[in-house]
Amino acid sequence: MGSIEVYDSSSADSKWWKTATVYQIYPASFKDSNNDGLGDIPGIISKLDYIQALGVDVIWLSPHYDSPQIDMGYDVSDYESVYPPYGTVSGMEELINETHARGMRIIVDLVVNHTSSEHAWFKESCSSKQSPKRDWYIWRPAKYDRDGNRCPPNNWRSMFCGSAWTWHEPTQEYYLHLFATEQPDLNWESAAARKAIYESSMEFWLLRGVDGFRIDCVNMYSKADLPDAPVTDFSADLQHAGLTFCNGPRMGEFLDEMREVLDKYDTMTVGECPFTPDRQQVLSYVGAKANRLNMVFQFDVVETGSSHAHKFESLPPSDWLVEFKSAVERTQQLINDTDGWTTAFLENHDWSRSISRFASDAPEHRVASGKMLALMLATLSGTLFVYQGQEIGMVNAPDDWPVEEFKDLDAVNYYEEVRERTGGDSKALTEAAARIRFIARDNARTPMQWSDEANAGFSSVKPWMRVVETYETLNAAAQENDPGSVLSFWKTMLRLRKEYSSVFIRGHFELLDPEGQKTFMFSKAWGQEEAMVVLNFTSKPSPLPQAEKLENFELLLSTAESAAGNLGAFEGRIYLRA
Structure with a gap:
């Protein structure tokens, strides 16, 4: 092959986030400092030296905001407060400062497609149709069928099962929630709502020193006129609508407004961008000339053998590797001869462990599998993301866990939906449980395995979620001084990635x-x-x-x-x- 010149109109070397390795922390499961069974901010601070030694440049903190925790913090009740079991705003400021003191940066989750139903904004919005904040959320009158039965405004299925609309009896209208009932969608058509979002969720934390945001559901803000989704499941009234409610007509305008806030600071942005198969649409977000987002997460790779809409309804076919490679190719070639940028990742808080999904978690193959996937990932172009525990080769929960151990709303709702749909058929429920064990988000949310001590060294008391029993041999302490460990190999790969940054990061x-x-x-x-x-x-x-x-x-x-x-x-x- 001859030499290849890659077009990049931005000054590549000046963009710190291009060569960065980002380490994602899920606060509830990372490290418990006060022995209440839940991870917290002081626990994160206590492990910053460990993260720095790995060779990481940026930490990404999953939602730390005050929240009822219906969806593990993605239901924010106050952007300007911290979930009390995690800590305080001053504790977050200490985390920011301690991260910077080690030469690393910190980004936090920005969750502004929706809030919690406990947020003061929503409480005001639903207080009356005349409320000044009524249009800060998406309200619509009911439709009625030919028999006079009340129906939701459209046929959208929630991402967490059931209708995406909930009837509000006091004001006699439905409100939209693409996710849980307790997560009402903000109305980005309201200029006043957008101004409040920028001030409360972005400026508040930028002024305290955060270096950017992972932006949740970044392409869902503009929802056009809420049309019915095409019927793809003829057995159901409700339809999967991701391709309908994503990438609406005002997305560019909204992201341009956000950029006006971000440009006051030296920030990094990575947007969660599902249901976007059109390469040009992605480039309209991440192109340097467009100057909207630095990069996005596309889910082609992690959705191999599945789909985000039907995640629990399919398992990888025998030739899944062909699909996997094609998905890697699509996300990698986003930067070929364009001014865009891409990401490389195999794990996050929303997907099960990569060794269990894409290689082998059998004891005799786990270490080899972890190293092989690390080598692959660290040689891919774009900004690299590593999820907590991935660096030590953590794996899924075992097959003998009862389904009751799984706590995530997505999995719980799916299991109950199967129960209702099948009348409690035992075979159907057994199959549903197997799918949950394979791909449920809980697999990534089990406590971090720090040592072979009780509760994996995560806490001295019973954790909020069960620890995977592999911790007795699979833990960070056992690997730190073992040159043959997955952890040691990750450190080697991150050093090589920087040493050969041109070919590995930009190639x-x-x-x-x-x-x-x-x-x-x-x-x-x-x-x-x-x-x-x-x-x-x-x-x-x-x-x-x-x-x-x-x-x-x-x-x-x-x-x-x-x-x-x-x-x-x-x-x-x-x-x-x-």
Whole structure:
């Protein structure tokens, strides 16, 4: 392959967030400092040296705001307060300062598609149709069928099952909630609401030193005129509507307004951008000329074998790796010959553990799987995101956990919906439980496994959620001084990612074995630099795919102790052009 020049109209070296590795922290499950069973801000502060030693540049804190915790903090009741079990605003200021003192930056979740129904704004909005804040949320009158029965304003299904509309008896109208009933959607058509959002949720924390935001549901603010979604499930009245309510006509305008706030500061923004298959639409958000968002999370990769709308309704087919590779290719090629930027991630708080999903969590393969996935991820272009516990190879909850151990609203609602739909059919419920164990968000929310002490060293008391029993051998303390551990390998990969930043972080991606169902091979090129990455996604040795392409390359690194001939089980290798 000849040298490739990648178009980048922005000054790449001046954008600190392009070369950053971001470490996501889920506060409830990270570290409990006061032994109440729930993680907290002082617990995070106590582990900043651990995060810094990993080679991380930025920490991302999932919602820390005051909240009834119906959806684990994504139902915000006060943007300017902290959830009391986590700490205080002054505690957050200490976390910000301590993070900066270690040469790292901090971003926080920005949750402004909706609030909690306990937020003062919503309480005022639903107090009366004449309330000045009535139009801060989305209210609509009922529709009626031919028999005179009251019906919701449209056929949208909530992301958490059931209608996306709830009837409010006192004011005789429905309000919209794309997620839980307790998460009413803000009305971004209201200029007054937008002004309050910017001041309360953004400026308040920017003035306290945060370095940017992961922006929740960033493409859902403009919902057009709330039309019915196309009927794709003919057995149901309610329809999955993501492609209908995302990317509405005023999205550009709203993001431009947000940018006016952000441009006062040296910020990083990463938007959650589901239901956006159109590459040009994505570039309209992340292009340097557009200057709206720095990057977005597209879910092509983590949705392999599933879909966000039907997450629990499908499991990966036997040829899932072909789909997986195609998804990686789409997200990587977003930056090829454009002024856009992309992200690389396999885990976050919304998806189950990558080793369990994409490799093998069997004891004999877990370490190899964790290293192989780390090697793949750290050689992909874009800003890299690592989720807490991923760096030590944490895995899903075991198959023998009863479904009652799963606490997430999404999983609980799905299980109850199956129960109601099938009349409690035992086979259907068994299958539903299996799907939950495989892909439920709870798998990523079990307590961080710090040591082999009681409760994995997370807390001295019973945690809010059950600890995965693997902690006795799978924990950070056991890995820190083990050169063969997943943790040590992640540290190595993050150092190499910076050492070869041009080819790994900015390089042009080319998929080389698109139809292979066992191996994954791709090249990365930047100027005269070129790397080849080969990965075995099976538990059996495998021949090198397209080995002839490696004739002028030298081995840089392998996940295996010995790297010669065939790829070992779950082995990954990096080759550099000689």
